[in-house]
Amino acid sequence: MKDNAFGSSNEVSHSSHMRRSLHFAKRHHKKALLILVGVIITICVVSVVVQLIYPNDRSLPATRLAGKLLTFQDTTAVKQQLALYDQQAFTLTVGTDKETITPAKVGMTFVSDDNVHQVFSYPFVMRLIPFSLFFQNKAFIQSSLRPTIKTSTLQTYASTLALKNNAKPIEGVITIENGKVTEHPPQPGREFTADEITIPLKDMTASIPVNVTVSGHSIAPIYTADAVHVAATQATSFIKPFVLTVSGMDFTIPADTIGSWLQFTADPTTKKITIGTDVIATKSYLDTIAKKLYRAPTATTLTLLDNQEIARQTGATGSYLDTTTTATSVGTSITSDQRSLSVAMKPVASPISYVRTYSNGQAGLQALLDYLVSSKGEYGISVHEMSTRGWTASSNGTKDFVTASTYKLFVAYSTLLRIENGTFHWSDPTGNTDMATCFSRMIVNSDNDCAQALGVRIGWDTVFSEANSLGLGSTYQGSDTFHSTANDESLFLQKLSAGEILTSTDQALLLNLMSQQIYRQGIPAGAGVPVSDKVGFLWGYLNDAAIVYSPSSTYVLVILTNNSSWSQIADTARQIQTQMAR
Numbered sequence: 274m275k276d277n278a279f280g281s282s283n284e285v286s287h288s289s290h291m292r293r294s295l296h297f298a299k300r301h302h303k304k305a306l307l308i309l310v311g312v313i314i315t316i317c318v319v320s321v322v323v324q325l326i327y328p329n330d331r332s333l334p335a336t337r338l339a340g341k342l343l344t345f346q347d348t349t350a351v352k353q354q355l356a357l358y359d360q361q362a363f364t365l366t367v368g369t370d371k372e373t374i375t376p377a378k379v380g381m382t383f384v385s386d387d388n389v390h391q392v393f394s395y396p397f398v399m400r401l402i403p404f405s406l407f408f409q410n411k412a413f414i415q416s417s418l419r420p421t422i423k424t425s426t427l428q429t430y431a432s433t434l435a436l437k438n439n440a441k442p443i444e445g446v447i448t449i450e451n452g453k454v455t456e457h458p459p460q461p462g463r464e465f466t467a468d469e470i471t472i473p474l475k476d477m478t479a480s481i482p483v484n485v486t487v488s489g490h491s492i493a494p495i496y497t498a499d500a501v502h503v504a505a506t507q508a509t510s511f512i513k514p515f516v517l518t519v520s521g522m523d524f525t526i527p528a529d530t531i532g533s534w535l536q537f538t539a540d541p542t543t544k545k546i547t548i549g550t551d552v553i554a555t556k557s558y559l560d561t562i563a564k565k566l567y568r569a570p571t572a573t574t575l576t577l578l579d580n581q582e583i584a585r586q587t588g589a590t591g592s593y594l595d596t597t598t599t600a601t602s603v604g605t606s607i608t609s610d611q612r613s614l615s616v617a618m619k620p621v622a623s624p625i626s627y628v629r630t631y632s633n634g635q636a637g638l639q640a641l642l643d644y645l646v647s648s649k650g651e652y653g654i655s656v657h658e659m660s661t662r663g664w665t666a667s668s669n670g671t672k673d674f675v676t677a678s679t680y681k682l683f684v685a686y687s688t689l690l691r692i693e694n695g696t697f698h699w700s701d702p703t704g705n706t707d708m709a710t711c712f713s714r715m716i717v718n719s720d721n722d723c724a725q726a727l728g729v730r731i732g733w734d735t736v737f738s739e740a741n742s743l744g745l746g747s748t749y750q751g752s753d754t755f756h757s758t759a760n761d762e763s764l765f766l767q768k769l770s771a772g773e774i775l776t777s778t779d780q781a782l783l784l785n786l787m788s789q790q791i792y793r794q795g796i797p798a799g800a801g802v803p804v805s806d807k808v809g810f811l812w813g814y815l816n817d818a819a820i821v822y823s824p825s826s827t828y829v830l831v832i833l834t835n836n837s838s839w840s841q842i843a844d845t846a847r848q849i850q851t852q853m854a855r
Contacts, residue, residue, distance in 0.1 A: 380426025445501030550604030591621035677809025799846030
């Protein structure tokens with residue numbers, strides 16, 4: 274076939290086909306569009322229907338928790354994944370301290386009904402939007418999940434961590450070595466509070482950060498570097514040799530010694546540092562000078578006769594350096610930037626030494642007793658000479674004392690009266706033995722049970738009534754125990770020794786037992802001669818009532834004391850025996 278001016282026959286056929294297709298499309302495009310729209314609507318309706326019936330307790334497609342894809346998973350599976358966040362480690366940096374912890378360690382958990390609800394959440398309105406099932410964005414849900422916090426656990430952890438990392442500021446320090454001053458500038462501290470630690474942890478979500486940093490807050494030192502520098506500069510100016518003149522003699526104190534005395538005191542109110550001196554160290558140094566200068570006094574001797582001065586030998590005064598006062602004055606001078614100080618020695622009074630003598634008579638005895646009572650403490654002393662001289666003297670002789678066991682002399686007297694008149698018999702049962710044995714124990718061993726048994730049998734009122742009948746007017750039964758005076762007990766022993774109150778047989782019995790009594794550290798030890806006595810000790814009271822058989826004189830000696838000792842009573846008896854033996 275030949276081509277014509279309008280092209281080949283094939284080209285004519287193709288053109289005809291295109292015209293027919295276009296013609297058909299024009300005639301049917303509305304119908305095609307309707308079909309397409311119908312398909313789309315059908316798909317959307319199906320999507321919405323599927324979304325409306327999607328279960329509320331199943332995770333949505335593309336949900337991702339702790340790195341795992343969860344689609345159409347139930348509550349158990351979701352909670353298992355949430356629990357992984359509780360154990361996800363992160364670094365908590367507090368200041369310079371770093372700790373690797375997990376939310377669970379500080380009382381935080383992501384396993385909660387609220388978080389499960391968020392994972393499953395698919396609002397009704399969203400279900401009405403076609404294809405919303407696939408774009409709920411649950412893959413990033415962790416940034417919305419917040420932990421449940423056990424406040425007490427978190428607070429305890431945060432408080433401990435804060436306390437551990439708190440650093441107090443370092444105040445400036447000035448040191449002095451070999452007279453050289455060195456400054457150590459202050460440094461700020463840093464403080465952390467529990468709240469500063471808990472706040473970022475409480476704000477944490479399941480998007481666990483790699484690091485949580487708590488910076489805390491700075492605490493400035495009280496004293497600035499300038500204040501330290503000013504004090505150091507001032508101290509340097511003080512460290513120079515210092516001349517101390519004592520009563521015309523010069524002593525040069527080296528500069529490095531002055532430096533060792535300097536002390537720095539900081540005032541938090543004024544924020545200034547003041548300089549003083551170590552008074553103790555200064556005094557210690559001055560003591561070495563004082564030893565070289567000390568001049569000892571000599572004693573003034575007073576000779577006394579019956580406590581009256583009869584002669585005096587005057588000693589010389591001494592002199593000393595008052596290092597306590599001088600140390601303060603030296604410190605004031607140094608910190609006032611003075612380079613010298615002049616002080617005077619102080620006098621030392623002559624000590625007084627006594628030579629005590631006593632006249633050979635009652636006056637001398639009285640003077641001795643007065644001195645003993647004034648020097649020994651709470652004492653009552655009574656002395657009566659039973660031989661030819663008849664001296665009688667006492668000091669505090671009428672002072673009331675608790676008798677302690679010396680009352681047993683009165684019980685013995687009343688018992689012997691009843692032995693004499695036949696009311697009592699030595700064979701009578703008494704205590705846990707017979708009367709004779711109990712009587713002996715009461716005097717020799719100061720047995721309380723025997724004294725009580727005899728006293729009760731006689732009657733205590735009778736015992737003291739019979740003692741009073743002898744002239745012992747200050748002897749009585751008190752509310753707590755028995756009371757008497759040195760003079761009363763002395764009068765009893767005088768009458769006993771003179772044979773005025775008992776038969777010679779009973780007198781000898783009682784005096785013999787008294788000479789055998791076992792407590793002999795008092796008057797017997799001091800007098801150094803045969804003694805028949807009865808002691809008593811109760812609470813602080815220590816008493817001894819005795820008949821002393823000195824070669825030159827027999828005398829009654831009663832010593833009643835409070836808060837004394839056997840050795841002091843013995844010393845008192847020794848001095849009295851010396852006077853009585855003249």
